[in-house]
Amino acid sequence: MAKKYEFDYDLIVIGSGAGGSAAATIAAREGRRVAIIESDTFGGDSPNWSDIPTKALLHVATLYDEARHGAKFGLRSATLSYNYPLIRAWKDLAVKRTGAAGNKKYYETQGIDAYVGTAHFISPNEISVNRRHLSADNFLIATGSTWAIPEIPGLDTVDHLTPKTILETIRPPKTLLIIGGNDTAVEIAQLMAIFGTKVYLVERGSRLLPEFDREVGELLERTLAEQKGITTLTHSSVVSINKEGLSKRVIISRGGSEKSVRVDEILIADHRSPSVDLGLENAGVKFTATGIKVNSHLQTNVKHIFAAGEVLGQNSHTHTALLESQIAANNIFRSSKIEMSYSINPRVIFTHPAIASVGLSEDNCNRSKRAINKSVAPLNIIARSNTADFRDGFVKIITDKRGVVIGATIFAPAAGELIHELALAIKCGLTVSDIAQTPHAFLSWSEAIRVAANKLA
Amino acid sequence: MSLAVDIIKNNGSSERFDRDKLHKSIVSVCISVRAPHGQAEATAHSVCDAVIDWLASRPEVTSADIRTIAGKHLKRYHPEAAYLYEQHHIII
Numbered sequence: 001m002a003k004k005y006e007f008d009y010d011l012i013v014i015g016s017g018a019g020g021s022a023a024a025t026i027a028a029r030e031g032r033r034v035a036i037i038e039s040d041t042f043g044g045d046s047p048n049w050s051d052i053p054t055k056a057l058l059h060v061a062t063l064y065d066e067a068r069h070g071a072k073f074g075l076r077s078a079t080l081s082y083n084y085p086l087i088r089a090w091k092d093l094a095v096k097r098t099g100a101a102g103n104k105k106y107y108e109t110q111g112i113d114a115y116v117g118t119a120h121f122i123s124p125n126e127i128s129v130n131r132r133h134l135s136a137d138n139f140l141i142a143t144g145s146t147w148a149i150p151e152i153p154g155l156d157t158v159d160h161l162t163p164k165t166i167l168e169t170i171r172p173p174k175t176l177l178i179i180g181g182n183d184t185a186v187e188i189a190q191l192m193a194i195f196g197t198k199v200y201l202v203e204r205g206s207r208l209l210p211e212f213d214r215e216v217g218e219l220l221e222r223t224l225a226e227q228k229g230i231t232t233l234t235h236s237s238v239v240s241i242n243k244e245g246l247s248k249r250v251i252i253s254r255g256g257s258e259k260s261v262r263v264d265e266i267l268i269a270d271h272r273s274p275s276v277d278l279g280l281e282n283a284g285v286k287f288t289a290t291g292i293k294v295n296s297h298l299q300t301n302v303k304h305i306f307a308a309g310e311v312l313g314q315n316s317h318t319h320t321a322l323l324e325s326q327i328a329a330n331n332i333f334r335s336s337k338i339e340m341s342y343s344i345n346p347r348v349i350f351t352h353p354a355i356a357s358v359g360l361s362e363d364n365c366n367r368s369k370r371a372i373n374k375s376v377a378p379l380n381i382i383a384r385s386n387t388a389d390f391r392d393g394f395v396k397i398i399t400d401k402r403g404v405v406i407g408a409t410i411f412a413p414a415a416g417e418l419i420h421e422l423a424l425a426i427k428c429g430l431t432v433s434d435i436a437q438t439p440h441a442f443l444s445w446s447e448a449i450r451v452a453a454n455k456l457a
Numbered sequence: 458m459s460l461a462v463d464i465i466k467n468n469g470s471s472e473r474f475d476r477d478k479l480h481k482s483i484v485s486v487c488i489s490v491r492a493p494h495g496q497a498e499a500t501a502h503s504v505c506d507a508v509i510d511w512l513a514s515r516p517e518v519t520s521a522d523i524r525t526i527a528g529k530h531l532k533r534y535h536p537e538a539a540y541l542y543e544q545h546h547i548i549i
Contacts, residue, residue: 277511279518282519282521
């Protein structure tokens with residue numbers, strides 16, 4: 001009989017963010033011996049430096065912005081102003097109230113050994129944390145990702161911000177250049193613009209949010225320009241940066257010509273790099289600079305090592321990483337394996353108006369030459385658009401030839417809430433007729449979903 | 458110079474990281490691919506600095522890690538030497 005080796009733990013989870021926390025908790029509740037390792041602040045990115053603080057600030061910004069533009073409804077708001085240190089204090093309170101930020105004690109009360117330090121594989125079943133060797137039967141790598149700093153001449157000679165550090169600035173800068181046109185970049189662009197910052201968005205692609213359908217990026221660019229004075233430079237890349245007094249001079253290449261912008265601050269929000277520098281070679285785990293390779297069970301090429309979250313190299317949302325973590329926990333300890341499916345994970349951007357999508361996009365379908373039907377309902381045809389005085393936006397539903405919903409995109413206030421009806425429709429294989437025949441409350445934004453579905457029913 | 462980093466060797470024993478030892482190995486490999494001595498010294502200096510930066514938050518790594526990281530940085534200065542450096546332990 002083969003010898004069964006004894007290890008310190010049944011499972012060691014490396015990283016305490018969304019990709020790691022759920023698996024650690026599930027395993028501990030099942031009576032497994034579990035350790036969790038965190039090299040920075042417990043809780044990871046989402047509660048500490050991204051989702052929670054950004055959305056807390058966006059909430060204040062939206063309140064302020066709506067009040068400022070209340071004159072047309074009869075509100076007197078000309079003297080409205082803000083106190084940024086108090087806004088930051090609100091943000092800190094929101095972070096503290098989640099309970100997920102800095103939650104080392106939570107793990108300890110769950111019977112999980114929590115270690116602070118950088119984990120480094122020294123063999124397939126052993127890691128080193130602060131010179132302490134810990135061994136385990138199974139590992140879950142959930143080290144997440146960090147903002148990648150591009151190699152731009154002169155960038156190392158000036159201070160720059162990242163989406164993490166901009167949340168701690170004393171006051172919004174007067175001018176800000178953001179490198180990147182992704183979801184984080186547009187959220188911060190809108191946030192800062194509402195507080196009075198002149199924002200430039202520099203995006204290499206032909207539009208903002210290239211992972212969404214074309215009309216989303218184009219409408220967002222127009223909305224940001226008209227309502228917030230944000231200048232978007234697409235087809236552009238930063239060539240060099242020079243210090244100019246207290247400011248920075250940024251040279252931008254756009255369509256063969258060069259443009260120069262002088263700004264107070266530069267924000268790097270182009271893309272994230274998976275945190276794969278943890279001695280994976282010593283464990284024999286296959287990986288590249290773009291992430292760890294896993295199969296549909298989230299298992300790496302080394303059968304007892306799994307991975308979840310942004311270390312996989314996808315720009316995943318917190319809810320996706322949590323789901324991956326739950327599935328990894330199941331697949332590590334149970335014989336009935338679950339496959340990870342990304343087809344019904346909503347993607348939400350919390351700008352105002354918000355943007356959300358689920359399932360396939362029209363661009364995806366066109367690229368794969370898949371036969372589809374689509375329907376677009378502009379927001380201005382529903383009653384809520386009149387009472388809220390908001391007209392730009394739409395609901396787009398994509399179906400297969402039988403009318404079964406396979407994708408949807410929403411550009412509307414509360415899009416992040418509305419999208420779940422369509423996610424459920426995709427999960428359950430519902431048709432547009434099913435949606436169109438479901439009563440939708442008059443004067444709710446979701447009437448636009450019924451209208452879009454009705455066009456195809 | 459000895460940095461407070463332990464290097465776990467292939468046979469399981471460990472020793473303190475020694476910059477001079479790494480420096481000498483880089484110089485040797487550069488010279489063996491006929492790099493001028495001055496260039497070999499300068500390259501070794503830069504590679505050692507990069508490895509020490511990488512070790513800053515790691516109190517314990519394996520000798521294979523040092524080889525991988527040093528090889529990665531050496532590739533930027535001298536790809537031929539980097540190839541030889543990475544393959545040396547396999548060849549002998």
